[in-house]
Amino acid sequence: MGIKQIIAVASAKGGVGKSTICANLATYFAKDFKVGILDADIYGPNQHILFDVFKSKPEVKTIDGKKSFIPIEVNNIFLNSMGFILDEDKAAMWRGPMLSGAIKQLKELTQWGNLDYLFIDMPPGTGDAYLTVASEIKPNHVILVTSQSKLAVQDTIKSKTMFEKLKIPMIGVVDNMSYSVYPNSEEQIFEFPSINLENEIGLKVLGSIPRTKDLANFNPNNLSTFFEPLYNELIKFT
Numbered sequence: 001m002g003i004k005q006i007i008a009v010a011s012a013k014g015g016v017g018k019s020t021i022c023a024n025l026a027t028y029f030a031k032d033f034k035v036g037i038l039d040a041d042i043y044g045p046n047q048h049i050l051f052d053v054f055k056s057k058p059e060v061k062t063i064d065g066k067k068s069f070i071p072i073e074v075n076n077i078f079l080n081s082m083g084f085i086l087d088e089d090k091a092a093m094w095r096g097p098m099l100s101g102a103i104k105q106l107k108e109l110t111q112w113g114n115l116d117y118l119f120i121d122m123p124p125g126t127g128d129a130y131l132t133v134a135s136e137i138k139p140n141h142v143i144l145v146t147s148q149s150k151l152a153v154q155d156t157i158k159s160k161t162m163f164e165k166l167k168i169p170m171i172g173v174v175d176n177m178s179y180s181v182y183p184n185s186e187e188q189i190f191e192f193p194s195i196n197l198e199n200e201i202g203l204k205v206l207g208s209i210p211r212t213k214d215l216a217n218f219n220p221n222n223l224s225t226f227f228e229p230l231y232n233e234l235i236k237f238t
């Protein structure tokens with residue numbers, strides 16, 4: 001009953017692919033399990049755009065005297081997002097505690113039903129939102145997303161230190177955009193000298209996802225097979 005496992009997809013760095021990895025993994029898991037996504041990116045919610053439901057609004061119902069959100073069901077996933085709730089122009093000026101309070105409410109007031117997995121798409125940074133998620137939502141696992149750049153790796157190390165302090169277990173790192181695959185080709189093109197992420201970050205690399213045109217244009221009905229090994233790896237830990 002309730003939510004069996006909560007997995008946060010996180011990274012201190014923006015633009016490394018947290019939302020992309022979260023959307024693809026959730027869709028992959030939803031083939032076999034009951035899955036939800038909580039888009040906690042208060043600064044730039046994206047999941048409602050990726051799943052093409054940005055014009056929807058979760059229905060608000062009063063249940064046991066409390067206002068509750070009915071999540072949007074899309075591609076077999078139950079979704080609630082800051083993007084449905086926030087007036088983004090105003091939210092940009094909110095202070096940290098207001099924003100992190102909003103994440104807590106979004107999680108608690110949503111009627112998730114019984115879920116096997118709730119994925120949380122985290123904002124960039126190491127600020128209030130992370131403290132709230134760690135203390136109030138208490139994910140069972142964290143997956144860190146990085147790309148093969150010096151800056152992303154340094155920020156991933158920052159995230160790792162923070163989660164260690166918050167005592168939230170990290171399963172490992174996703175090496176996103178680590179090589180390129182161009183349309184109609186199977187060739188793997190490594191454009192940059194690769195960084196040994198396990199040595200640099202000190203966490204297991206769960207999988208490497210290429211940079212592709214399809215992944216840049218997420219379509220939940222046309223899932224990328226590149227996520228299969230990552231899914232198989234994650235299922236062992238959760």
Ligand SMILES: Nc1ncnc2c1ncn2[C@@H]1O[C@H](COP(=O)(O)OP(=O)(O)O)[C@@H](O)[C@H]1O
Pocket residue numbers: 011013014015016017018019020021046176177209210211212213215216217
């Ligand atoms: N594996 C990938 N292949 C191609 N484009 C990607 C890939 N991962 C992310 N992107 C693109 O990179 C940008 C940043 O990704 P996003 O998921 O929004 O990152 P974050 O949530 O960490 O800010 C987006 O434009 C996204 O479409």
Ligand SMILES: [Mg+2]
Pocket residue numbers: 018019020041044046121122
């Ligand atoms: Mg994002």
